[in-house]
Amino acid sequence: MDPQAAGAVSVAAPNRPTREPVGAPVFELRDATVRYGSFTAVKGVGMDIPRNEITALIGPSGCGKSTLLRSLNRMNDLIAGASVDGKIMYNGEDIYAPDVDPVEVRRRIGMVFQKPNPFPKSIFDNVAFGPRLNGYKGDMGDLVEESLRKAFLWDEVKDKLKESGFSLSGGQQQRLCIARAIAVDPDVILMDEPCSALDPIATLKIEDLMREMKDEYTIVIVTHNMQQAARVSDMTAFLTVDIDDEVGERTGALVEFDTTATIFAGAHDKRTEDYISGRFG
């Protein structure tokens, strides 16, 4: 199915899908297991992440949701000893196949981090960084403006593009990081607790932005904030941590993956329900 069509459907029913996701998924995870050395962080995850939707990964600390997120664009490669078993397919292609270039993966699948991390460069250069790497030939000024507009930041920074990215507030810095990710025109944007360092107003702005963005991008977000997952996401995956007392190991595992409405209103698994209702975690 045409991805644009799938996007159109979700616009008609903003962030409260009452239907099963349609179209080819962006990611297909099959028995995905991520290890750091001999430690298994998350085990046996199988899920299809739909296109042009917002998918939230929730769960208690240590359930491996951030690890799982990082494995989607091979950011785990940067951690010594990290390895992935099982299959993680992106648009039908195994991103851990030996001939895959991780840099190419990350160009399609961008990432926004927990703490805003603008480069110590001007606002303009922050946004232009990615396109310059890729040898962008068009008008850089236009691209920077467009990216900043999409990140709802243009009006606040248009008169001070030459100033340092650090001159912005935390929420603005995070939107700058989103603009920076958008500028390379990715397919997917991964967000690792993007609002946990922000105040409530800045958080709402980012959430508005995410809803706008899903017309064009697939978003996968890790969040500790269940209300946030309920507010913004279309699909929710609940992960938990299994504690093996004999070996003393804590391993993350996927419990349930469904539409956000189902997870929050009628979870099938008792553990999900307990977590959602605040009885655990």
Added chain:
Amino acid sequence: MTQTLDRRGTGPLTSLTPEQLTASGHPRLTVRGRGAARRTLADRTLKVLLMIVMVLAAIPLVLIVAQVAQRGLGVISWEFLTEREAPPAREGGGYAAGFVGTGIMVLWATAMALPVGLAAAVYLVDYGRGLFATVIRFFTDVMTGIPSVFVGLAVYALLIVGSGGQISFGAFPGAVALAIVMLPIVVRSSEEVLKTVSDELRRGAFALGARKWQTTMKVVLPAAGPGLATGAMLAVARATGETAPLILTAFGNINIITDLFNVAIGAVPLQIYNGARQPFAPGIERAWGGALALLVIVLVLTVLARWIGNRALKAHRV
């Protein structure tokens, strides 16, 4: 109730004397309890003691600067800065040969030590793993401790003797010797600075599809730029003042030399050394002037280094 108010040796509130209570009956916020007077005294004594030690440590520096300024100031003149030196027993002339020679050799030494040192530091921080990195780090430390006269001797043996006369005394062996003195300073200071570049920045670049070398060149080095400049400046300041590595390499010359190869060349520290050890008043006078000039150059470089560092800190790290 009084038991709950018993805190940190003050005893129950009821045991406080009226002087230890405020007008409203609350315990005063002064140092109280067993040995209160002793603790206050110890605190003050230590503070005074540290101040005295600091002043003691500064005395030699102040004495040197004062003495050099007092003896040297009268010598500094346009002639001193632009003319070649007269023989030690005669008045007149200046350290122009030294300034030119030091300038040329420090410039070349920097051109050699900076790229190599920076590359080594980048390697150690972002690429180096295991034994090889440990070995490099170890030898860098050893190099820091080598007496600089050995550096001069080694360059003399390797370049001048080793080339069988192809290379003789001059700016090139001098610059090589200075570069060797600068190298460990550049490596170590750059390494420390590069370590402070947060991994979040590196991850940010990787997430945008930057390759490792692109991350190094376009994010890590620019972010570390001011700190690297500070380290480089301190290395330059150190090289500017070095005498021993030049004795057997640059050799010294009272004529103004601009050649890079095979002509013995002057340097300010060499000229000071030569002037000060001769029993002639005019030469000794000029050595004081040279010392003052050198002191000012090193001071300016150091202050400049700090200034660059602080300015960039204000611009980007707030």
